[in-house]
Amino acid sequence: MGIVPRKAVLNVKSYQPGKPIEEVKRELGLSNVIKMASNENPLGPSPKAIEAIKKYLGDINMYPEGGCFYLRQAVAEKLKIKPEQLIFGNGSDELIELVLKAFVDEGDEVVVANPTFLMYEVASSVHGAKIKAVPTRYFKYDLKAMKKAVSKNTKVVFIANPDNPNGTYVTKYELEGFLKGIPEDTIVFLDEAYYDYVEERDYPNGLDYLGKNNLIVTRTFSKAYGLAGLRVGFGVSNPEIIKYMETVRDPFNVNSLGQIGAIGALKDKEFLSKSKKMVREGKKFIYAELKAMGVRYVPSVTNFILIELCPKPCGIAERLLKKGVIVRSMKAWGMENFIRVTVGKESENKRFIRELKNIILQGRNIIPPEQ
């Protein structure tokens, strides 16, 4: 007789992360591979983060500060909030987990969009939650429909703003309308992982809505700050929600180099504006090229672009992979005719467009389209 897991575990579809460069090199025997699949910052990590980490290396024999004391001070000061409004996670992924662990029992409901960041659903299913998935409309969150989906059994509503994989956002007006009338004991989890890239004026800063409803706003050092490898994210909420999440947190969940690196990166305004500029210019280039090819895409406020490539599944992601360009196949989202590509450095964007063009030309039996 074998071992039997919790019933909920049998129904979990695991998250499939983007392939690491090393893995692609190993599997395909390629040497020159670029990764435009996981929305990392292609400029590398913040140099101030690296500098701070180097100084600390001799102390990694010691356990981390369990409460992220110094990082907490730094973030609180920067965001003009109280330190006790903060909780830190092993990436913002862990904050999803902590909210579920603190508040969601088996059979409780959570509301998500479809498609959206897959971890909401994966993590919720591990906890045995009933998942109500509300379709997006024209590649945007449909907050009105999501609000209708909220019942008295709804413990958490997950909102990615901007959304991944769509790259779109909900406006101030839409968010305010949504928050009005959401039950007080329903937690609104507002995931702002891509906050730093958004430049639209009607994009709401989640922190402005704290205190209204049971809102938790999460952000990360994995994206614009270039520290995905170190796993640091944080949540901002009211001290009561934070208290319960702290209760279920592992005491040393954020490693010390992550804490140290994040403090360094927070100070690195130059790196942040360089990264934003690169994304701005990269999008402009890619948009223009896609338009010229007659390829449809979803205009994005983030550092990635959702691209529609063929009327039916056509394996474009796999074909790009063979050319050493890793993009995200949208198969896991059930959108096989789409790919999601991270905006890269100029040379990477050019290589992606070149390889994409070749594949499309081949698909047209080598008859080039009119220029």
Place this chain on the structure above:
Amino acid sequence: MGIVPRKAVLNVKSYQPGKPIEEVKRELGLSNVIKMASNENPLGPSPKAIEAIKKYLGDINMYPEGGCFYLRQAVAEKLKIKPEQLIFGNGSDELIELVLKAFVDEGDEVVVANPTFLMYEVASSVHGAKIKAVPTRYFKYDLKAMKKAVSKNTKVVFIANPDNPNGTYVTKYELEGFLKGIPEDTIVFLDEAYYDYVEERDYPNGLDYLGKNNLIVTRTFSKAYGLAGLRVGFGVSNPEIIKYMETVRDPFNVNSLGQIGAIGALKDKEFLSKSKKMVREGKKFIYAELKAMGVRYVPSVTNFILIELCPKPCGIAERLLKKGVIVRSMKAWGMENFIRVTVGKESENKRFIRELKNIILQGRNIIPPEQ
């Protein structure tokens, strides 16, 4: 109306970690503080780990290898096991969490010792498990009594070998006797965090018992390898147990510098034997001094010593703290007349003994005992 957490969460007593040096300096305004409280390696991190990390720093903008590919190869090779028998955690703390998340529903039973590493009970209570705590006898796990405590509702038995805070171990003979007749669907979680320090010949290597029962053996890079700040632990078990634990694991739970550092440390035989030698000699010194003072202690196979100081609670840990020596108060275990001290470098051991002597002398109204 406030927010309501899961019922189990209301009953959780959080884990209180040892105080970080920086925190003590801040709180007490001290500058020269030594920490002998969290069983860290006072020699620092493995130099080979640091070397490996330095080379990798430019890549921390990328997500970690979700499956710890290279670290997995390295550990599998070293332990002569198959890569698919391994799972990696954000410290071995997370492996406790993953076992519970995969196998333990609310109301299921877990069996632990008392006292032992507190995280078994803390994490189990978050999951709403019924906890059967079996007293240790003469500072040793009582495996016979623990076996009797196992019922058909017991999902997991936690065994720390060696134990923390006792510093003692169960022998091959005792472990074999215990494993015989444990139900097939009960998981035996054998925590070997301090494995590397044990030199006793009748100490069982948990890996020799894999395949018998549903055993999972966990180890860590936090102790002898000196990487507590990086949070890397691993579990070895049969592929079925591993599969379910993988299903509930966050995709990027182990940060990339942790993975890289651990690979470096694994190769560092010199550092490991230096660390073991330091602990061996440090224990000899501390034992001799304690004997000379007439202070009772539990002989330890690990890098820490449990010391009985007074017939009733006497705040020795707090008084040492004021002198800049952080040791572990045993209050959280309900053993207020004990402290647990990590074996340090020679100078640290001497300072600890000096301060302890002073406190004891003061306690005897400054009448020195006969030398």
